[in-house]
Amino acid sequence: AGVVLADIIEKYFVSPTLFRVIRLARIGRILRLIRGAKGIRTLLFALMMSLPALFNIGLLLFLVMFIYAIFGMANFAYVKKQGGIDDMFNFETFGNSMICLFQITTSAGWDNLLSPILNNSPEECDPDIPHIGTNTRGNCGNPSVGITFFVTYIIISFLIVVNMYIAIILENFSVATEESTEPLSEDDFEMFYEVWEKFDPEATQFIEYSKLSDFADTLSEPLRIAKPNKIKLISMDLPMVSGDKIHCLDILFAFTKRVLGESGEMDALKQQMEEKFMMANPSKISYEPITTTLRRKQEEVSALIIQRAYRRHLMRRQLKRASLLYRQINMSDSAKYDGDSVPEDEGLVACMIQGNYGPEITQTLSATSSPPSYDSVTRATSELFQALIPQNTDLSETLPSPDRDRQSFL
Numbered sequence: 001a002g003v004v005l006a007d008i009i010e011k012y013f014v015s016p017t018l019f020r021v022i023r024l025a026r027i028g029r030i031l032r033l034i035r036g037a038k039g040i041r042t043l044l045f046a047l048m049m050s051l052p053a054l055f056n057i058g059l060l061l062f063l064v065m066f067i068y069a070i071f072g073m074a075n076f077a078y079v080k081k082q083g084g085i086d087d088m089f090n091f092e093t094f095g096n097s098m099i100c101l102f103q104i105t106t107s108a109g110w111d112n113l114l115s116p117i118l119n120n121s122p123e124e125c126d127p128d129i130p131h132i133g134t135n136t137r138g139n140c141g142n143p144s145v146g147i148t149f150f151v152t153y154i155i156i157s158f159l160i161v162v163n164m165y166i167a168i169i170l171e172n173f174s175v176a177t178e179e180s181t182e183p184l185s186e187d188d189f190e191m192f193y194e195v196w197e198k199f200d201p202e203a204t205q206f207i208e209y210s211k212l213s214d215f216a217d218t219l220s221e222p223l224r225i226a227k228p229n230k231i232k233l234i235s236m237d238l239p240m241v242s243g244d245k246i247h248c249l250d251i252l253f254a255f256t257k258r259v260l261g262e263s264g265e266m267d268a269l270k271q272q273m274e275e276k277f278m279m280a281n282p283s284k285i286s287y288e289p290i291t292t293t294l295r296r297k298q299e300e301v302s303a304l305i306i307q308r309a310y311r312r313h314l315m316r317r318q319l320k321r322a323s324l325l326y327r328q329i330n331m332s333d334s335a336k337y338d339g340d341s342v343p344e345d346e347g348l349v350a351c352m353i354q355g356n357y358g359p360e361i362t363q364t365l366s367a368t369s370s371p372p373s374y375d376s377v378t379r380a381t382s383e384l385f386q387a388l389i390p391q392n393t394d395l396s397e398t399l400p401s402p403d404r405d406r407q408s409f410l
Contacts, residue, residue: 057168083115117141206246256269
């Protein structure tokens with residue numbers, strides 16, 4: 001089927017070889033990767049910008065040539081073939097007339113075409129020679145008409161129309177040069193989308209937050225944010241949707257704002273880019289952000305602070321219970337310890353501690369997956385003190401005062 005289709009295209013349309021030759025123009029894309037080829041890119045960009053205007057001027061030039069070709073056929077069709085007028089360059093047919101006018105437009109050898117038209121003497125031409133099929137006689141030229149014809153055509157075509165080509169190219173080159181000095185250009189946005197295709201091969205328009213750091217580091221300057229870049233990306237406050245994903249346009253806006261800064265041009269550029277993106281991708285309207293990168297980081301930091309405070313509270317409570325139990329065991333009967341500093345046994349925190357770290361729970365949990373139980377802490381503490389204190393030593397002499405020790409722990 002492919003061979004038959006290729007034969008049909010080659011026979012009735014255009015040869016596929018021509019399309020292969022046209023594809024060679026894609027080699028110009030490599031110029032974007034060469035920093036030293038910035039001037040060449042500017043020239044090509046100026047030429048691409050000039051194509052619509054050059055096409056319009058080409059139509060105007062063709063109209064002028066068409067009118068003058070008809071006029072030349074009516075007045076110089078039977079001029080004697082001499083000088084620059086021969087079997088190819090003459091005004092006998094429309095095609096030959098267009099060739100002569102194109103030669104005049106390039107200002108190459110137009111004087112050789114004019115000299116036979118200026119000859120009207122009987123010595124150079126025959127004013128009575130008949131022409132078969134017409135009532136016209138003679139092969140002499142008309143000097144007055146010829147001079148007017150050539151002068152007006154050269155002024156219109158060469159001095160006006162052709163110079164308009166040059167003027168348009170120079171103007172667009174000036175515009176392209178000014179744009180090349182700006183921080184961002186069309187090439188930068190194209191490179192952004194090319195890198196985006198690698199991170200979003202299914203064209204979902206979203207990228208996972210975990211891949212944002214690698215994506216920002218893969219971009220080319222000036223949009224690139226080199227690693228380490230997580231703090232910079234978080235500070236951009238990018239909107240996030242369900243699933244910790246970020247939209248392509250939101251990332252592009254943030255990176256562009258980082259390069260251009262806050263300005264009126266940035267607002268206008270953002271609105272223009274969003275309108276174009278909405279027209280090409282209407283699905284952007286269907287999602288609503290639920291959080292941002294900055295808010296997500298704030299939530300994570302807040303959770304860490306709460307967890308650390310809760311762990312410190314558990315540690316203090318276990319130490320206070322261990323200290324209290326030790327004193328109750330080792331103090332004399334005459335010095336009773338009051339219960340003002342006993343850790344709480346009621347309330348939300350106490351219920352959570354008993355539920356998560358109670359004696360029954362801690363006996364079943366592994367030591368690597370949960371904090372030590374109350375019994376193990378008190379037992380280890382008591383054994384440690386007993387090992388440090390000699391057996392024949394009076395505890396009342398070696399231990400500090402209960403009141404002073406209680407104040408130090410509190």
